[in-house]
Amino acid sequence: MVPSFLSPIFSPLSLWVSGVILVIGFLKLLRLLLRRQKLARAMESFSGPPTHWLFGHALQAKQTDFLERVVSWAHQFPYAHQLWFGQFLGFLNIYEPDYAKAVYSRGDPKAPDVYDFFLQWIGKGLLVLHGPKWFQHRKLLTPGFHYDVLKPYVAVFAECTHAMLDKWEKKALEDKSFDIFCDVGHMALDTLMRCTFGKGEKGLCQRDNNYYLAVSDLTLLMQQRIESFQYHNDFIYWLTPHGRRFLRACKMAHDHTDQVIRKRKEVLKDEKEQEKIQKRKHLDFLDILLEARDENGLRLSDTDIRAEVDTFMFEGHDTTTSGISWFLYCMALYPEHQQRCREEVREILGDKDSFQWDDLGKMTYLTMCIKESFRLYPPVPQVYRQLSKPVNFVDGRSLPAGSLISLHIYALHRNSAVWPDPEVFDPLRFSPENMSGRHPFAFMPFSAGPRNCIGQQFAMNEMKVVTALCLHRFEFSLDPSRVPIKMPQLILRSKNGIHLHLKSLGRGPGK
Numbered sequence: 001m002v003p004s005f006l007s008p009i010f011s012p013l014s015l016w017v018s019g020v021i022l023v024i025g026f027l028k029l030l031r032l033l034l035r036r037q038k039l040a041r042a043m044e045s046f047s048g049p050p051t052h053w054l055f056g057h058a059l060q061a062k063q064t065d066f067l068e069r070v071v072s073w074a075h076q077f078p079y080a081h082q083l084w085f086g087q088f089l090g091f092l093n094i095y096e097p098d099y100a101k102a103v104y105s106r107g108d109p110k111a112p113d114v115y116d117f118f119l120q121w122i123g124k125g126l127l128v129l130h131g132p133k134w135f136q137h138r139k140l141l142t143p144g145f146h147y148d149v150l151k152p153y154v155a156v157f158a159e160c161t162h163a164m165l166d167k168w169e170k171k172a173l174e175d176k177s178f179d180i181f182c183d184v185g186h187m188a189l190d191t192l193m194r195c196t197f198g199k200g201e202k203g204l205c206q207r208d209n210n211y212y213l214a215v216s217d218l219t220l221l222m223q224q225r226i227e228s229f230q231y232h233n234d235f236i237y238w239l240t241p242h243g244r245r246f247l248r249a250c251k252m253a254h255d256h257t258d259q260v261i262r263k264r265k266e267v268l269k270d271e272k273e274q275e276k277i278q279k280r281k282h283l284d285f286l287d288i289l290l291e292a293r294d295e296n297g298l299r300l301s302d303t304d305i306r307a308e309v310d311t312f313m314f315e316g317h318d319t320t321t322s323g324i325s326w327f328l329y330c331m332a333l334y335p336e337h338q339q340r341c342r343e344e345v346r347e348i349l350g351d352k353d354s355f356q357w358d359d360l361g362k363m364t365y366l367t368m369c370i371k372e373s374f375r376l377y378p379p380v381p382q383v384y385r386q387l388s389k390p391v392n393f394v395d396g397r398s399l400p401a402g403s404l405i406s407l408h409i410y411a412l413h414r415n416s417a418v419w420p421d422p423e424v425f426d427p428l429r430f431s432p433e434n435m436s437g438r439h440p441f442a443f444m445p446f447s448a449g450p451r452n453c454i455g456q457q458f459a460m461n462e463m464k465v466v467t468a469l470c471l472h473r474f475e476f477s478l479d480p481s482r483v484p485i486k487m488p489q490l491i492l493r494s495k496n497g498i499h500l501h502l503k504s505l506g507r508g509p510g511k
Contacts, residue, residue: 032088039090042403046092048082049073056084061227064485064495067381067410070095074411079395083406086229089113091384091404095411097418097439098394103385103405104441104449109134111384111404113232117225118314121218121250123303125311126454130388136294138454141308144288145458151357153195153458157465158354160191165473172502177479179497180328185321186212191462192316196309197260198284214252219318221246223489257309261302264290285312316455319379322491323445323459324466325498326377327370329484331467332476332500334425341366342475345468360464366471368427370463374413374445376425381410381488383447409444410488418442475503 052059060066073081074095083093091111094100109130118128126137143149164187171178189212221242225231237243264286289305300308331338344365349355385405392398399405414422418439419429428434446453453459470476479501484494 036088036090038402039404042400043082043090043092045397046080046082047077048093049076051082051084054087055229056086056090058085058227058229061085064487067486067488070408070411071414074408074415079393079397085227086232089229089232089404091406092399093406093408093411095408095415097412097415097441100407100412100441100444100448101439102391102393103387104407104444104447104451106388106391107450108385108388108405111386113386113404114226114384117222120246121222121253122310122314123307125304125307127311127315134451137300137304137308140292140294140300141289141454143292144285145454147457149283149288150458150461154355154357154360154461154465156194157191157462158469160187160194161466161469162354163187163190165469168474168502169504172474172504177482177499177501179499181321181325181494181498184325184328185216185317187466188317188320188324188462189215191320192313194284195458196285196312196316197264198286210252211256214249214256215313215317217249218246218253219314219490221249253310254306257306257313261286261305261309285309312455315453316459318491320459320462322377322379322493323370323374323463324470325494326379326492327373327463327467328470328476328500329498330369330373330376330425331471332478335477337369337425337427338471338476341369341468342471345472349468349472355465355468360461363464363468365427366464366468367460368430370460370467371430371443371445372425372427375419375429375443376413376423377486377492378409378413378445379491380445380447381408381492383407383409407444407447410492412442412444415442473505473507475505477501477503 049057049060051057060069063069070093073093079096079099080092080094083091085091094103107130110128115128122128124133126134126141129137164183167183186209224242225237225246231237231240231242238247268290286305286309289300289308293299331341344363348359348362383406385407387399387401387403387405389401390398391403413419416422419442441448446456446459477500479499482496482499484498485496487493487495
């Protein structure tokens with residue numbers, strides 16, 4: 001209760017504050033309405049599926065059949081259609097190669113309406129940067145993915161994979177299916193820890209496991225925020241339990257990264273330790289970031305280093321987990337292709353326990369199967385851009401600067417105009433003769449154009465080593481009672497996990 005002597009002051013003050021809040025709220029609503037009008041006018045030459053009066057297509061996006069629904073919309077609306085998350089966030093959803101080329105052959109920035117949600121976690125790294133600073137970072141980071149740097153990672157990939165497969169040997173004895181996604185996720189994180197931070201060979205400690213859980217949590221929370229328009233406002237979001245959980249996970253991830261960077265910088269002050277690092281079998285990603293200089297001799301700031309490390313950990317961990325898990329599902333689904341890959345792997349491996357760098361180029365059929373699994377189950381099913389200048393499409397339609405684009409990679413890869421019998425698993429689609437006449441923007445698992453994935457060679461090398469060793473040691477088969485339910489988050493997951501039966505082939509290291 002307000003004391004009587006404060007009443008004369010409190011009442012006008014509270015009215016004034018309430019008035020200010022109402023004015024700010026009205027101006028915010030007016031701004032949103034004007035923006036919606038602008039986006040809708042820009043896309044008026046494109047039709048689309050019916051929208052909910054309040055949620056747009058957001059409710060459909062949360063359904064388990066949303067991916068297949070977008071594929072059906074792609075048949076109904078050739079080239080592109082409108083896609084609305086709520087009433088104020090509208091994209092042109094594209095899934096046709098010429099449309100993809102018109103946008104992704106340029107360097108337009110990522111759509112801030114989506115990727116600004118990443119800033120609290122990964123900061124301004126390559127994923128969200130644009131303009132001169134993006135170009136500077138891209139140039140500084142490119143040497144970190146040169147094949148001379150990537151070569152020694154083959155042994156790291158193999159060590160981490162063998163550790164996972166040893167666990168699977170025990171699980172296989174139980175003669176029942178299990179979800180491989182979580183184990184693959186831990187293996188992928190273990191790999192990245194070693195390649196990024198130079199972690200030792202004892203696997204993940206408790207702090208690293210906490211980091212893994214934080215990364216998994218952040219990925220899920222960001223996808224939920226993108227789909228829930230009531231969370232789009234920062235002020236409101238940080239007040240919700242969902243937003244506070246996000247901040248706690250961010251803190252855990254940042255504390256981990258900061259501690260590793262701080263320790264490494266301390267070590268580098270010692271000249272003897274510097275010499276040891278240079279003599280190591282391989283430089284890790286953090287070494288390269290700390291030593292990187294532009295043409296003026298300027299280094300990356302600590303903030304920039306953390307942003308690039310967090311970006312690399314996010315992009316390199318979950319995407320690889322998704323790619324490997326869905327590939328093994330495809331192998332279980334199509335045993336004839338699994339056996340052919342296994343025969344190729346055994347021929348390459350011979351009496352060796354693991355692979356060498358030169359072996360990766362010999363995995364021709366395995367590589368075709370990996371690409372076909374990427375086509376059917378792209379690790380990142382949807383990406384977004386904001387046009388920095390107008391774009392003209394092949395059919396005469398156009399969009400003005402400021403328009404938002406959603407490239408639906410899942411629907412693009414199942415476009416029947418490009419891929420005959422798109423639901424059929426056919427690795428020969430990626431034979432040299434079949435690829436020669438294909439549109440260069442028909443297959444985009446790593447995006448395309450100047451802003452394509454800088455780590456795609458790293459990812460492909462890891463995919464080859466991990467999947468080859470998996471097929472060498474195990475036979476994979478389906479669990480008909482637990483068919484995966486595709487769920488597009490920031491990456492392609494399964495709502496109920498990816499449960500497979502494994503049969504050991506008795507081909508572990510030293511056997």
